[in-house]
Amino acid sequence: MARARLNSGNAAEKELPKAKLNKQTLKSVSKLLTYIKPYRGKFIAGLFFLFLSSLVALVFPAILGALIDAAQGNYKYKFMPRSINAIAIGGFILLFAQACVSFFRVVWFVQVAERSLADIRRDTYFKLVTLPMNFFANRRVGELNSRISADLSQIQDTLTTTFAEIIRQLVLLAGGVILLVVVSIKLTLAVLAVLPFLVAFAVVFGKFIRNLSRQAQDKLAESNTIVEETLQGIANVKAFVNEAFEAGRYDKNLRDVVGIAVKGAKFRGIFASFIVFCMFGTFVGVIWYGSVLVSNGEMHTGDLTTFIMYSIFVGAAMGSFPDLYANVQKAVGASERVLEILSEEGENISIRESDNVIKQHIQGNLTFQNINFHYPSRPEIEVLKDVSIDAQAGQKVAIVGPSGSGKSTMASLILQFYHPQNGSMLFDGKPAAEYALTDIRNQVAIVPQDVLLFGGTIRENIAYGKRSATNEEIMQAAKRANAHQFIEGFPEGYDTVVGERGVKLSGGQRQRIAIARALLKNPSILILDEATSSLDSESERLVQEALEELMKGRTSIIIAHRLSTIREADKIVVLEKGRIIETGTHEELITREEGLYRYLSQLQFDTSA
Template sequence: MARFKENDLPKAKLNTSSLQKALRIFKYSKNQKWKFFVGLLFLLLTSATALAFPKLMGMLVDCVSTKDLDKANQIALALMGILVLQAVFSFFRISLFVNFTENTLSNIRFALYENLIKLPMSFFSQKRVGELNSRISADISQLQDTLTTTIAEFLRQFILIVGGFIILGSISPNLTIMMLCIVPVVAVAAVIFGRFIRKYGKMTQDKVAESQVIVEETLQGITNVKSFANEWYELERYKNKIREIVAIAIKGGQYRGYFASFIILCLFGCVVAVVWYGITLTIKGEVEGVGDLISFILYTTFIGASFGGIAEMYAQIQKAVGATERVFELLDEVPEAINTQPNPNSVQKIKGIVSFKDVAFSYPSRKEIKVLKNVNFNAGFGQKIAVVGPSGAGKSTIASLLLRFYDIESGEIIIDGKNIYDYDLEELRGNMSIVPQDVILFGGTIKENIAYGKPNATNDEIIAAAKQANALNFIESFPEKFETIVGERGIKLSGGQRQRIAIARALLKNPSILILDEATSSLDSESEKLVQEALEILMQGRTSIIIAHRLSTIRSADQILVLDNGIIAEQGTHQDLITLENGIYKNLSNLQFSNS
């Protein structure tokens, strides 16, 4: 699966602009740059020793004709010395590049995550989590491969090609011209041909994956298949897909056969042609001896292999540059002004007197739709303000604006007589807690999830919060008690248990303003009773904004706001609103209580 994703990574065109963006990576290497440049030095030394190898091999072969054993021994020792040097140089090159890459990428990963977590909600409302995750995983992995090996290999192959041609030219210009006419052309043709065949292989894989989807869908929906007696239809669908797989696979097989024939005829034919022409020139005396011919053949092999490899390396570098651009797109996003190392004791406590004055708002992704239109209301210290209305009326938007997840278009939100935008985000959100309908817990322990509201809380404070939230009994019933792992997103706990953990978390934070976003709407009667009792304790002595579907939970609210189509259509206590003829609240109330 990882390979499939890597193949699917888009490539960027290599030009001055894209390369300049890619070079920004070095900004994140900090004091590690020297490792990259020393690694490059070892790369040059590795390439130089590699280029010396064929020349010495040719000289060793020439010792046969001169029958000079001492010279042969010296050259053999020199060859072994070169291999040792190449091994040492390669070790330091790889070690330095890996060290540079890992340190640099760890800085990029952290900077990316730091920027990502500080971005406003307007950004997250327009991006998919999977896409963002891919930036941190697939794109960074592509950079890792490229910085660790691809760039080094690309440069090494390039040095071997250039150096090889220079040495070949010094051995025999005529033979070099002949080799230049056929070997690089055939090597590049082999790369293009190979890529074409891989594309056919990928098409076959895609078709097999499509056929698996049919099997999965059929088995998951087997009840529908059986009830409609549509077995024949599913069989026909699967059979057609299998026929497509067979047709593509056979075609791919034919091309693989052509490729094998091409390798045998052309690539090996090239070697035969170069050797034949070399022998001809040696016989004519234009090439000095068999040793030079052996050196020439080895250099030709190096160059052919390098031509084949460099095309693939270039494609990898294009992908890496594309990955760099996508990573820096995220790093260039403007974050919220949040201090990432706040002091929990530095948050100034507010009273929690809230006023909305002519507040209008549209979501950034849907500018044409006014979600709130000149909304006005006041919430005094310790009051319970309930917000009701049909779905899409803008109830949850009020909570989002209070938390400054989004910027309002016009009007003012005032807290304790001070504009909401005059507060630091830590101070504002540090005085608020939200208990949502769908509680998402982190995958650690119950204790860690409760302490999320106050990371420096003592054990006694955590136990007290759990007790007030009606959560202590069920926590104590687990064998591991507070050390119980809740599972991903809290999956090991029931809905009511998750809600009470969220309430304990909010209690521990001790907020001045509490937001309850339909906190009991998805619970059964027994869980709702326990959660409602915990919420009553939580709401004491603080301003509460209660977004509700179930009107039974808000009868005791000091003020009920009835939102309809972005405006406050009705406002008052339960008793006030229940007396309004044809009122929205009265109709909602009659509907709910008659059903119950």
């Protein structure tokens, strides 16, 4: 039955959207039920026990009635013993049996739900991490996160609780009505004439009240946003002397909250009076009419007790269905969203690490052959136009160009995050499609602009480049990356925890960790996406040295922002609006009077001077 929550101080409940229940949605959701299959034995046993415990629950009112009747010397049921104590002991034995049945029912249901949900979670997560980059370009991390947490929790709740509750309430409703008739047909007709209407009214009214309380909560959440925003931007508020304006805004919002809550309070009052008067009134009426029947000798007192209990069962079952139905709708919505991910086409990557070992070695020759590319999400903007580059194994090729010219996009194409619409990428002269995706990614390493370290130790972060690396290998890589010294400077050395809850590393230190990581990976092709924010000169020297060490003996594609670092490159490619406009060595390009490279060099020279 509706639980009215009108206090505006209640935490706003995060409601999952509900889905319409129809043949189509149920059919698609039934796909998720295949996850229960491996545990069907326990599931069916749980169902049977649930059915049994619900049936047993129906026996108790009869036993209580029989007890009361026995006290007055009436024995209605032939199968029951003719002694009060024996009936009571029988009741306790039944109660104990029901407790045992309930125990197994709960344990088995939870086991099945936990295991199958873990399977769904695992599959969803694995699918998520193997989905192509384009999938992530169109979605927010928070939204995906909520599918793994909120949506799956809703499904889990439904499997463990709602599903069992529906079956139990159905048994209680059907059994209750039948037994009401058995106990007294006259009283049953009287109850059934009013009870369904009262329950329906209570449910609808309860829903209305809940809506009102949700409005109050939403308004309150709005006012909390005002507090949050003002405090975050307190400097702005003060600088613009907008304290009074913000206070007025907050005050108006609070008044609205109070307005809605007070309006709701009236309805809540009506609801409470209704429940007290009508629902309890019905029971008073039943007892009244029942008492008349008892005094006329048409019914025993025990029967009346039994009857009252059954009518409570029936009323409660009727009242519970709307909530249960809403839960099922939410679970169906959640299942559909999860299924949407599960049915996406993932990249060809195996869940087993052993399947992803390198099968075809790449020497490091890299070719962009007349590549045209647009991001799938923005087909109208051609990001790369007829791009052709040839990098021989071991060469250093620098890509320069203004912001937005497509440099990082080229790195994404090398890593096979996206595929060109026209033209092809060749590795050692063979099209990328002829290699396993993991072969290419295993032999290409990137040192990105913004190095993300995972929450964990420095050791773990370096070993991300090669998870089988020994401590000695990790230390060697750190030494070559000029990182060993600063790592040893921490009291916990390589076991220092970094990331959100750990030590904060400077930009240069993070880069050297990333370089050590790439050194461990030992790739044939290296992509260096140079950091735009400049480091201090000592840090810069250490990073530069580490990069030189990293680039030795491999093809390096350097996305350069500071042109001073690429003078030694074998080839410099100048990109403008997705098109290559100049190619050559530093010496060749710097002499071109009208060239973009020369212009950009001069700009940097001027600003750094």
